[in-house]
Amino acid sequence: MKARGDMLINGCRHKVASGTSAYVTQENVLMATLTVAEAVHYSAQLQLPDSLTPAEKRSWADDVIRQMGLATVAGTRIGGRVCKGISGGQRKRVSICIELLASPALIFLDEPTSGLDSATSYHVMSRIAGIARRNGTTVVAAIHQPSTEVFELFHGLCLLANGRAVYFGPASKAIEFFDANGFPCPLRRNPSDHFLRMINTDFEQGDHVLQQRQASFWTKSIVLTKRSMINMHRDIGYYWLRFVINIALFLTIGTIFFNVGHNYASIQIFEKEQRSGHYGAIEFVIANTLSSTLYLGLISVLPAAIAYYLTGLQRGIEHFFFFVATLWTCTMLVEGLMMIVAAIVPDFLLGIITGSRVQGLLMLNAGFFRLPNDLPKPIWKYPTYYISYQKYTTQGLSKNEFLGLVFQDLGLARGIDISGKYILKYNLQVELGYSKWVVLAILLGMVIIYRVLFLVIIKVSKMAKPFIKCLIAKV
Structure with missing residues (x-):
């Protein structure tokens, strides 16, 4: 369904230029840890813009915070599911604060009082009305069943029924309009309730594309990286819980296989992150990658060191460095893969199910549970085996451990030794045509490919969203 018409601002035909308008969504999508x-x-x-100094930007932000009556809770965390924070009404005002920073001439509010009690709703809307009066800002709000006090704050009123305008004019004249058309408002009834009851429909909701003049590409990337690192540092469940779990897991592995040695009977094999338009997908992907790399390294290095030396793997800084680097890269691959799944499957639980299925598929075809030559060639070996990052992880760690070893005194015959290279080639069917460092380079290349694919999916889904909505509407 296509919409056609003229866009008039103050009676004149204009384009909504960058920074002219702001759109506050119904949901308060905020970082709970900030x-x-x-x-x-x-x-x-x-x-x-970068023409303002950081101090000027901070002063501007503080002024907006004061205008929205949030100065008393400026140092309080927003909060969420895990940690308690500010109230629902204050969260709504924070969302509005963020959109007011660019001093837009037009502000679109999508149900700003949704989920709020009448007193909080009035407090939020009165603050917005005050800013509109002081700054000369036009505020357009889609609102359902406002209280009488909230309704009296509006100057203009537009009532829609099935996409058609029933009334458009001064809010104070709406009662007279309905009365003149045979629908008088009963005494002691909220006028807004009466209007909605008469038209008996819901407001249409539409998407608003917001484009603003913003900071430079690198400024946004740096700011996003700093903000993401603060969020990761404060959110217990983000990386710290995974860090503790990894420590416990590798301690378990290290003690179970404590100092396994290098005899033939004990040969070992070792083997988961968009609407207001404040920044683009590229900046988000770069910032997420930079901020997560440090924490992923932390949860890889220390647990890996525990397991590595407890199990008695090959000593030497080169072997240990490769072991840690491979695990570090592998965790970045897992995170990149789960970001791709999250971009395709927005539902949290469905995303976990989908991600685990994909991980399981790649794991089963990595040549560990079933040797490469035993895998069915159609689909499972070509191409699944060769696109599985776990295949390269397994082979890289195997080369790191077995190459250079010689297994003696096997109990088969005197003087017969078996080299680690022989075991890799014939027992484990590891490809020996390239070194373990080539394997690490392939894994790093896959990290880049996963992030680029995540970026492409974000951009494609954004462009395809109107088309999908159109198809759903036709169905």
Whole structure:
């Protein structure tokens, strides 16, 4: 369904230029680990141009915080499911604060009072009305069943029924309009309830594409990286819980296989992150990659060191460095893969199910549970085996451990020794045509490919969203 018409601003035909308008969504999508001040300050650095100094941006953000009546909770974390924070009404005001930073002439609010009680709704809307009066800003709000006090704050009213305008004019004249057309408002009834009851429909909701003049590409990338690192540092479940679990897991592995040695009977094999338009997909992917790399390295290095030396693997800095680097790269691959799944499957639980299925598929075809030559050639070996990052991880770690070893005193016959290279080639069917460092380079290349694929999916899904909505509407 295509919409056609003229866009008029103050009676004149204009394009909505960059920074002219702002759109506040119904959902309060905020980082729970940030304080109110941090959330607004980081957004100011992203939205405001580089011609302003950081101090000027911070001062501007503080002024907006004061205008929205959030100065008393500026140092309080926003909060979420795990940690308690500010109230629902204050979260809504933080969302509005972020959009007010660029001083837009037009502000679109999608149900700003949704989920709020009448007192909180009035407090939020009165703040917005005050800013509109002081700054000369036009505020357009889609709102359902406002209280009488909230309704009286509006100057203009547009009532829609099935996409058609029933009334458009001064809010104070709406009662007279309905009365003149045979629908008088009963005494002691909220006028807005009466209007909605008469038209008996719901407001149409539409998408608004917001484009603003913003900071430079690198400024946004740096700010996003800093903000993501703060979020990761404070969110217990983000990486710290995984760090503790990894420590426990590798301690278990290290003690079970404590100092296994290098005899033939004990040969060992070792083997998971978009609407307001404040920044683009490229900046997000770069920032997420940079900020997560440090934490992924932390949860790889220390647990790996515990397991490596407890199990008695090959000593030597080169072997240990390769072991850690491979695990580090592997965790980045897992995270990249799960980001791709999250971009395709937005539902949290469905995303976990889908991601585990993909991981299981790659694991089963990595040549570990079933040797490469035993895999069915159609599909499972070509191409699944060769695109599985776990295949390269397994082979790289195997080469790192077995090459250079000689297994003696096997109990088969005197003087017969078996080299680690022989075991790799005939017992494990590891490809020996390239070194373990080539394997690591392939894994690093796959990290880049996964992130680029994630970026492409984000951009394609954004372009395809209107088309998908159109198909759903036709069905």
